[in-house]
Structures are given as C-alpha cells and as structure tokens.
Amino acid sequence: MRSRPYVYVAAFLAALALTACGGSGSPRPPEPSGGRAVGRSDGAELLYRGRGHASAQNPAFSPDGKSVLFTLFEDGYNEGAAALRVLPLHGGGTPGRPGTLLDEADKAAVNLPGSSWHPSAGVTFASDRAGGRDEVWVMPPGGRPSRVTEHGGDSGYLEPSFSPDGSWIVFQEIREKGAGDGGSALGSLWKVRRDGTGRTRLLDGPATGTDNRQPNWSPKGDRLVFQRRERGADAWALYVMNADGSGLRRLTDGPGEHTDPSWSPDGRSVVFSSTAGGLEVPQIFVIPAGGGRPVRVTTRGADYDGAPSWSPDGRWIAFESHPGDEDRPASLWRIPAPGTDGP
Numbered sequence: 522m523r524s525r526p527y528v529y530v531a532a533f534l535a536a537l538a539l540t541a542c543g544g545s546g547s548p549r550p551p552e553p554s555g556g557r558a559v560g561r562s563d564g565a566e567l568l569y570r571g572r573g574h575a576s577a578q579n580p581a582f583s584p585d586g587k588s589v590l591f592t593l594f595e596d597g598y599n600e601g602a603a604a605l606r607v608l609p610l611h612g613g614g615t616p617g618r619p620g621t622l623l624d625e626a627d628k629a630a631v632n633l634p635g636s637s638w639h640p641s642a643g644v645t646f647a648s649d650r651a652g653g654r655d656e657v658w659v660m661p662p663g664g665r666p667s668r669v670t671e672h673g674g675d676s677g678y679l680e681p682s683f684s685p686d687g688s689w690i691v692f693q694e695i696r697e698k699g700a701g702d703g704g705s706a707l708g709s710l711w712k713v714r715r716d717g718t719g720r721t722r723l724l725d726g727p728a729t730g731t732d733n734r735q736p737n738w739s740p741k742g743d744r745l746v747f748q749r750r751e752r753g754a755d756a757w758a759l760y761v762m763n764a765d766g767s768g769l770r771r772l773t774d775g776p777g778e779h780t781d782p783s784w785s786p787d788g789r790s791v792v793f794s795s796t797a798g799g800l801e802v803p804q805i806f807v808i809p810a811g812g813g814r815p816v817r818v819t820t821r822g823a824d825y826d827g828a829p830s831w832s833p834d835g836r837w838i839a840f841e842s843h844p845g846d847e848d849r850p851a852s853l854w855r856i857p858a859p860g861t862d863g864p
Contacts, residue, residue, distance in 0.1 A: 598848035635783030642687030723766035794827035
C-alpha cells in the first residue's frame with residue numbers, strides 16, 4: 522500500500538484560500554488532458570481525463586465559476602481510494618492543471634455534484650478518513666478538514682451539500698437491509714448544522730421502504746431535490762420537498778432511470794441524468810423545477826453521461842462521462858446549458 526502524508530500541499534485558488542497542509546513526499550497531481558480542445562458531436566467539450574484506470578467524477582463548480590471540484594477514484598469507476606481535486610478554468614473556460622485538495626493513502630473523500638462548495642464555508646464531502654465509517658466533513662477555506670458528524674452503527678453518511686447560507690448541510694444515510702429483505706440499501710435524508718449540532722432526520726428510508734439519495738439544496742434554501750426508489754421498484758425517480766421535510770412531491774413522471782439531480786442557479790430548473798424516452802444509456806436532461814417535459818441536453822447515445830452540475834452564471838453544465846453502459850473510468854466534460862451558446 523502507498524504511504525502518503527496527511528494532506529497534499531495545494532497551491533491553487535489563492536483568492537478563495539482553499540489550501541491544505543502536508544509534506545513534500547506527495548506524488549504529482551495527474552496531468553491535464555492537453556492544450557488542444559477536444560469536443561463531441563453534441564457540442565460537449567472535454568475538461569479532464571485521468572491517467573490509466575483513474576476515474577474523474579462528480580464535478581461541482583466553484584462559487585465564482587472559475588474552477589471545478591471533482592472526485593478522482595484511483596482504480597476505476599467508484600473503485601479504490603478517492604481524492605478531491607480542483608480543476609482551474611482559465612480565460613474562455615480552458616482547463617488548467619488540476620490541484621489536490623485532499624488525498625490520503627487508502628482513504629476515500631467524495632464530493633456531491635451541485636452545491637458542495639460554498640464561498641465562505643468551504644467544501645463539504647464524505648469520507649472514511651477517521652475510523653473507517655463514512656462521515657460528513659468540511660474543508661474550510663485555508664484550513665484543515667473538520668469533522669461534522671460522528672455516529673455509531675453500521676450506516677454511512679454520504680452525499681452532503683450546503684444550504685445557500687452555508688450554515689446547514691443535508692446528506693444521506695445508507696443502511697443495509699437484513700438478508701431476508703434482499704440486502705438492498707435503504708437511504709434516509711438528514712440535515713445538520715455545519716458545527717455538527719441540530720442533526721434532524723427529514724426522511725426515514727427504512728420506515729417507509731424507500732431509498733432516498735443525493736440531496737441538493739435549492740439556491741433560495743427553501744427546497745431539496747433528490748432521487749428516490751420506491752419499495753419493489755427498480756428505477757429511480759426525482760422528488761422535491763421543503764427544506765424541513767414537508768411537502769414531498771414527485772418531479773419526474775415518465776418511465777426511465779432518473780438520478781443525480783441538482784439545481785440551476787436561478788432555481789427554476791433541475792439538471793439530472795436519465796434514460797427517459799427509452800434510452801439504453803443515461804444522458805443529461807433538464808426539467809422545470811415545477812415539473813413538466815424534460816429537455817435532453819447531451820445526445821451522444823453510446824456514452825454514459827451523469828452527475829451534472831450547473832455553472833453559477835447559468836451558461837454551462839459539467840458532467841462525467843464514459844463509453845458504454847458499464848462502469849468504466851469516467852472523464853469530465855461540459856456542454857452549453859439549454860437556451861445558451863456557452864462562451
């Protein structure tokens with residue numbers, strides 16, 4: 522196994538002061554994809570592709586839109602140790618060399634697409650870095666990782682995202698069902714203050730026989746969007762509820778697998794990954810926050826496209842993609858949002 526210092530030195534994003542402390546023995550960050558733009562037939566542009574089996578996932582824009590936070594899994598899609606990286610976007614959105622925010626030997630630090638980066642609170646993520654159980658953490662600007670949650674039992678706390686004011690974090694709890702129930706995971710949704718107080722369960726997955734995951738806070742702070750799978754169902758649907766857990770309603774009505782939701786910066790739309798319309802492989806779609814007809818954004822049907830995030834200026838959607846429907850290493854892309862022309 523590798524031996525690495527606690528945190529890799531990050532000399533990037535001085536304006537936001539998102540740096541960490543570490544030693545000089547850390548390996549170099551992965552190389553960027555190259556100086557020449559790489560595009561797809563649907564207008565998507567390559568932002569980053571890792572080396573070898575490394576899988577770049579879960580892009581989330583910085584609050585100023587000048588960088589993209591992402592998780593780099595070492596051994597393939599959702600496989601192996603995972604580090605938090607930050608990809609700077611230079612003039613015109615040209616990607617630079619990624620920096621390392623957090624990279625620890627044999628540990629996983631994973632961010633959620635959407636609202637996981639707050640201008641004053643920092644970056645929130647899930648990690649097994651202390652004791653092997655997944656907990657919610659925050660990397661404050663200019664500081665070290667700070668643990669938000671600490672719990673017992675066999676569940677994990679995952680997929681955290683910030684409220685607009687940065688004072689609250691919403692996250693999912695995953696607990697395995699018993700062997701007699703098929704061993705499926707059932708997810709509950711919780712919120713907690715950034716200082717670790719006020720932990721409140723919003724949806725109880727085991728009690729309702731539902732699996733609730735990937736919650737993202739709306740820009741106004743009044744609503745949450747997430748994916749849910751009902752008891753006995755194979756496919757996921759999108760749901761919206763009030764930030765206090767009331768007012769639950771289904772957002773997607775059509776058939777298909779609907780996952781990975783996050784908000785547009787004005788809160789009027791939700792971007793997500795879906796097999797709507799009978800697609801074999803998920804693509805990126807946008808739907809009005811009040812419900813309606815989804816609009817397809819990516820159209821390269823042979824590639825899986827998922828985990829989308831909207832840029833703060835509303836002009837771009839970043840997402841992960843890999844060839845085919847199998848779990849191959851993913852790369853990061855961006856595409857103009859519907860109704861815009863990009864730069």
